[in-house]
């Protein structure tokens with residue numbers, strides 16, 4: 244890779260007062276035609292471009308983005324990464340991703356700040372604990388690290404959590420994945436962008452796709468706000484706007500777009516060194532390296548494309564966090580925001596072919612796609628390069644909604660859809 248980042252390049256650039264660093268990626272004009280166009284420069288689209296170039300030698304690729312790269316859900320999520328999903332199909336997909344995360348900073352020569360600080364999924368009722376046992380057993384059968392811990396063990400490792408039996412929803416135990424954790428979301432987009440650009444991929448920002456061009460039943464390119472661009476193959480990776488792009492190509496998706504909110508507190512000294520998630524009270528929390536508490540909510544129940552949400556969701560989430568961590572009751576919240584997530588009926592993504600030849604789609608990650616960024620890009624690159632899904636993403640085809648072979652992960656998704 245050009246301009247490797249290292250202690251030596253840092254020292255060399257210090258001599259010129261850090262004024263001579265190369266740009267991390269170019270800003271090219273769109274070419275008239277490409278082998279592959281990827282619509283959407285979020286983490287998933289950029290990872291797809293990177294693996295197309297690296298794994299398949301396909302470098303005549305453009306990633307077209309209506310805004311700025313990483314400005315969508317990639318930069319808006321709460322960065323939780325884990326692979327402890329229930330069904331074999333999902334477990335293989337998310338575990339592939341987790342394995343890629345484990346070497347990603349070295350591979351991209353970019354610090355994505357992947358921190359394996361562990362993730363607890365709390366159980367508050369007997370039935371939740373039974374489900375946790377079932378999922379942990381299923382994870383282990385798939386070779387995924389996963390364990391059940393009781394309230395006493397949680398209290399030992401997270402002393403500030405409220406495990407009192409008098410709580411409205413007392414904590415009975417949790418599943419714990421120790422290899423899980425968090426990563427720096429922008430860093431992931433920037434790292435993939437830089438590495439894809441270095442391999443010749445054109446990343447074209449401020450370039451909104453307004454139509455998908457077809458000849459008969461085959462895709463031929465896209466119309467954009469910067470002109471028409473032809474392509475042999477096109478991949479749609481636009482998260483919350485998947486339904487809009489599918490509509491342009493003349494088919495419908497079983498996807499609903501919902502706002503999903505997050506918020507951060509004022510920064511405080513290190514107080515929470517792991518990730519806590521609770522489906523029952525509906526909040527999840529970790530602490531960023533800056534010291535802010537990063538708090539996630541459930542989706543707003545209405546459909547929409549506005550990147551904001553309603554106040555009652557924030558109120559309910561804060562109430563849940565306060566119940567689990569009474570000591571946070573006097574913390575001030577610094578800012579909050581929303582993203583648009585694309586939810587499917589079985590809380591599982593769609594990665595594969597569409598009814599239009601040579602047009603492929605990667606969507607439906609809902610509230611949990613950040614953790615899948617590397618694996619999603621890896622399997623989608625295979626699908627685009629070969630025209631067929633990889634065995635890992637074959638179960639996630641669009642036609643499962645007609646065959647009925649759903650992969651229902653509502654229990655493991657972490658946030659209610």
Ligand SMILES: Cc1cc2nc3c(=O)[nH]c(=O)nc-3n(C[C@H](O)[C@H](O)[C@H](O)COP(=O)(O)OP(=O)(O)OC[C@H]3O[C@@H](n4cnc5c(N)ncnc54)[C@H](O)[C@@H]3O)c2cc1C
Nearest residue numbers: 283285287309315316317320321323452582611612613614
């Ligand atoms: C508040 C919040 C918290 C979340 N927390 C987590 C979490 O803790 N863990 C987890 O795993 N997941 C989480 N998620 C989900 C995760 O962020 C998404 O599933 C994932 O980021 C989606 O993939 P992406 O990164 O490629 O999407 P995006 O970053 O949204 O990329 C899609 C891109 O497509 C572009 N686009 C749209 N339409 C067009 C067009 N017509 N032309 C060109 N470009 C277009 C958009 O501008 C956008 O940049 C969270 C999401 C939100 C909103």
